[in-house]
Amino acid sequence: MTSEVDAIVVGAGVAGLTAAKIIGEGGFQVLVIASGYGCSQASSGTIDVLGRYEGKCVVDVESALEKFVKENPWHIYALAGKKTVLSALSDFQLRSEGLYAGGGGRNMKIITPLGTVKSTYLVQSTMLNASPEALAGSKVILIAFPGLTGYAPHIIAGKMRSEGIEVKTVKLDLPAISPFQLASSIESSPEVLTDKLREENAKNYDWVVFPPVLGLRNVRETWQVVEEKLETRVVELPSFPPSVPGKRLYFSLRSQCEKAGVEIALGKIVSKIKLRRGRVVEVSTGEGSYVPSTLILSTGWMLDRVLKIKGLPPRSKKEYDIKVEGVENLFFARSPVSHEEKIGLGAAITTGWLAGKAALDYLKKGGN
């Protein structure tokens, strides 16, 4: 069985879903094919654009990017240009419907799951105050759930104390089989959590600091209810993968895609891509073939299954160009991750944006 479609996106990570959404919003039919959920939840959910550069923490992202793109012309940021990077990110933030906060051309500080402090560009809005500066001089309760991993509460508490924050660590005995299960049960009945905390008299503290488990889909609502019930301010910290913030990010991108009419088929593996006369003419999965007008490969850096496409020159690891010479309807959305420069999902969003726009332009010009 063969069906025609305007665009196929392979991969349901942040880059793939960003590209799919853009093409869908442009009024074209999009099918996302992915073997699994994508790697969003394998991130901590913060959007790292450029956290460090030339050995220093970046505060002014705009000017650091300007220098960065000059010195790294191969990088996706250089291919996109500083302006496009920043507008892709502000578009992402706007459409997250309040899930993400920060931005505006500047990095902010956030306490990491290990209690260190890093610079990042966008954080989930429940984490906006998860920095030593915001918590300085205050009295906080730090929540640990026995069995819940993904962060190091006692190291975090120790680091906070050395920053002059008064910390009381409280263990809450709620079943935590997985962070997702815990987040979803807190979302459906926040009082289970707040009742357990009653004895602690949270209102005598300035903040209650949680790992990221205050809801999976309705995060702001859950967060607000918990704040009301505890009668004090509540903040979340990021966590290691598999992370609830990463899952929230996936849900958010997925619902944006669905609103744009994108169809998402998970659990499918692309087995073959056929080229003819400089065009992708067929994409096959175990269950059927598609004839797409454009194909976007967004298979990530981590679990990237190298698709052997006959007739396609091999690409090097450092090659992030979204186009490949000689195949007019094929686009790549692979983004580089750098732990040196603290580049993470910022590059994924930029790559997805760029590939999506390019495919959209191609479709608009009537390429088929």
Place this chain on the structure above:
Amino acid sequence: MLRVEVAIIGGGVTGLGIARDLAQRGVTVALFEKGDLASGTSGRAHGLLHSGARYAVKDPVSASECARENRILKKIAPHVIEDTKGMFVAVEESDLEYEKSFLDGCKRSGVRVEELSTEESFNREPYLNPNLIAAYQVDDAAVDPFRLALANFLDARNNNAQIFTYTPVRLLVKRGEVIGVRLVKSGEKVQADIVVNATGAWAGEVCKQAGVKLEVKPNKGTLVVISKRLTNTVLNRLRPPSDGDIIVPHQTTIILGTTSTYVKSPENLLPTKREVNLILREGEKLMPLVRRLRVIRAFSGARPLLEGGSGREAARTFLVIDHEESGVEGLVTVTGGKLTTYRLMAERTADLICTKLGLRAPCRTDKEELPEVPIRDTLERYESLGKELGEEKDTVCECEMVTRSEIETAFRVLAAKTLGDVKRRTRMGMGECQAQMCAYRVADLMAESLGFKADETLDMLGDFLKEQWKNSRALEGSQKVQIEFFKTMYRLAGGLDE
């Protein structure tokens, strides 16, 4: 100033064995190790308790020493040994050329050998190469070198030996005579009647401090760990000792090895891709499936070889040297040997020391059982699965099912000081994820209840992970991707390098 009769340098199984032996005989002992117990050659061993068969042809002295010690250790340390038995298998026609000399050699050295039919062989080990031509059973077994070291440590300490880890020392020499050791970090001096140099591959360097020349050649051996226990029997290739001819089952894994290359220094040995591939290529001839499974780790250690031409030719016997004979009083060196013969090396060394001290106390280490290590091994953890409900909440390392209380025991009872020490004592981080998922949890536990400061634990976590990552450079495929992923987790999400 501390004053003891005997100061031992080196906390591998040999040094610890000597400490145990002397302490049992009532000698006052202090042992100094520059790193952790069993963190040098002992902890990088194959974990093979030799039957002696491997050395039966070329090195009959070693072979009969191994055969005897094999029997003694199975008696005194059954809790650190898995009596797996071993097999020597021929898989190529050329292997058979070795068969006769192998059988003759075993007979000469008192090594027990029994022929196995092809059917018996496959019944026991179904993943063996289907082209198997001949197979013999020997008394090889699997020994846990970390637990062996710990058992000796506990017994030595119970008998009042003082043991100091992370305490590098230098010989204290006065008018050509060794009178004790000086602690490098504090400058403190320790007076001793006799100093024992039990530093194995490092023995030459220590001797140099007293102006003694000793030729010990460090010989690098690389080993590869596969996460599936494909065999319950130690497998040896029936041929002259060469690269990649042994597979040893170890807890839930198998360890393949080894290689043999002379190196300048025994420090910082890292496996290479070439070595890993060589071992897998040879291992595949014993068990074809190994090539399709995940290599979770490769590591290298340094054998202290004494003499001889190539690394494979050199004898595996040991030497106990009284340097008084060459004019340097107060110094005894023991080096060479095998993990299997560590107890005998300790006995001979302790005998010499007792003679020198004028003591008449017989050795008892061949009769008295070693104490149990108060931490379960992974096979025991598997056995208790389901019996202890609710334990999963306390599980810190999921691959090896290490619990909070076991990690606390490692620190409180077994003198662990770092994350690497916890790994050696509990198997934390020896499984498929190689500690990537649990290292920060252990660090958090250290900050929670073991008295470590937050910054201190983060430094230790960083050092530990760097060491783990360094060793994984020779790996390929999914394990490499996994390590890359976790590097990103710790550094990008965790901001660990800042």
